[in-house]
Amino acid sequence: MPADLGERAITVDQTHRSVIVGERFVVKWLVPPLPAPQRTPELLAHLAEVGFDRTARPYAALYAGTDLTALVVAFLPGALDGWDWATDDLLAELDGGAPAAIGAELGRLAGELHAALATPSSVLPSPAGTATAADLASWVEQGERALDDALGLVDGADGTWLAGHAAAIRADLRLPAAPTPVQRLHGDLHVGQVLRWDEGYAVVDFDGNPTAPQDAAEPAARDVAQLLTSLEHVGAIANRRTGHAHRDRVRAWAARERAALLDAYRPLAGELFDERLLRGFETAQECRELVYAARFLPRWRYAPMEVLRNRYPRGDR
Secondary structure (H helix, E strand, O other), X not given: OOOOOOEEEOOOOOOOEEEEEOOOEEEEEEEEEEEOOOHHHHHHHHHHHHOOOOOOOEEEEEEEOOEEEEEEEEOOOOOEEHHHHHHHHHHHHHOOOOOOOOHHHHHHHHHHHHHHHOOOOOOOOOOEEEOOHHHHHHHHHHHHHHHHHHHHHOOHHHHHHHHHOHHHHHHHOOOOOOOOEEEOOOOOOOHHHEEEEOOEXXXXXXXXXXXXXOOOOEOHHHHHXXXXXXXXXXXXXXXXXXXXXXXXXXXXXXXXXXXXXXXXXXXXXXXXXXXXXXXXXXXXXXXXXXXXXXXXXXXXXXXXXXXXXXXXXXXXX
16 A cells, blocks of 8 residues: 555444555454454455455455454445444434434345355355254353353442343243254444445444354354344433433334344345344343453443343343
C-alpha cells in the first residue's frame, strides 16, 4: 500500500485492533498474533470461490513466521455496525418513527451465508456433515462450562440472581440426541458483525467467538442462536438509553423481529437448520456473554442479564 494514504482507527469495542487506510482498506491487527492456520483467511477464500459477495472483499493475510498478524479487506463506505444502526432504528421507532424492521434482512443475510458456507469448494471440499452423539454431548458440556464460569465470575445482585436460577438455566442447555446437520459457520454471528453500508448489508469478522471453542463444523443453529440473542441485546441497549421507559414495547419488538428473522432464514437454509437446537444454544450464548463481560468488557454485563431475567422471571422450583 502507498505510504501516504493516511489512516484512522475504528473505535468500537472489539477483541483486536482495526484501522481504515486511505478510505480504501481496513487492516485488522490481531492482538496478539495467532498461530496459523486460522479460520478467517480460509473462510474468506472459500466464500470468494463460491461467489458469496456480501462481505468485505479480502485482499491479504499478513504473517510473521507462522503467526497471522493482520488481515486486509476492502473498506465499505458509509458502514455502520449493527450495534449502531439497529439500536438507532429501534430508538427511532420508540420515538414514533418508522418500524425498525430489521429481522428479515438479518435472516436473509444469515441464510445466504450459511448456504454459501455449506457449498463445497477447492478450499473446503467437504464443509458439511452430520454431528455424532459425542459432538452433541460436547456442545452441552461447553454450555455447562460457560454457566459454571459465569457463576464464578458474576458477583453482587446479578450473581445472587444467577445462582438462584442456575438449575433452570442448566436444564435449558440440554440438546436433543438425534442426528443433526453440521457445517462451517461464521462462529460469532451477532448484529455487530453486520455492517449497513452505502450498497446494502455485509457480514464481517470471521475470527470466531473469543469465549467458545470453534469446532471444524457445527450446527447452523449456533450462529442463528447468537444472532437472535443479539436482537435482544439491542433491546437491552435501547432500554438502558431510554431509562426502561418502553420496556414492554422493546420486548414486543424483539419478539417480532426474532420471528421475522427466522421466517426469512428458514427457506434459504432448508435442511441445514435444526431448529430444535435453538433454546440450548441461545442459553449457552447468554452464559458466554456473561463470561465475555467479566473477562473483557465489564460494562456489557447488563445486556445478557436483562435477557436472562426476561427468560427466567421466577426462581427455580
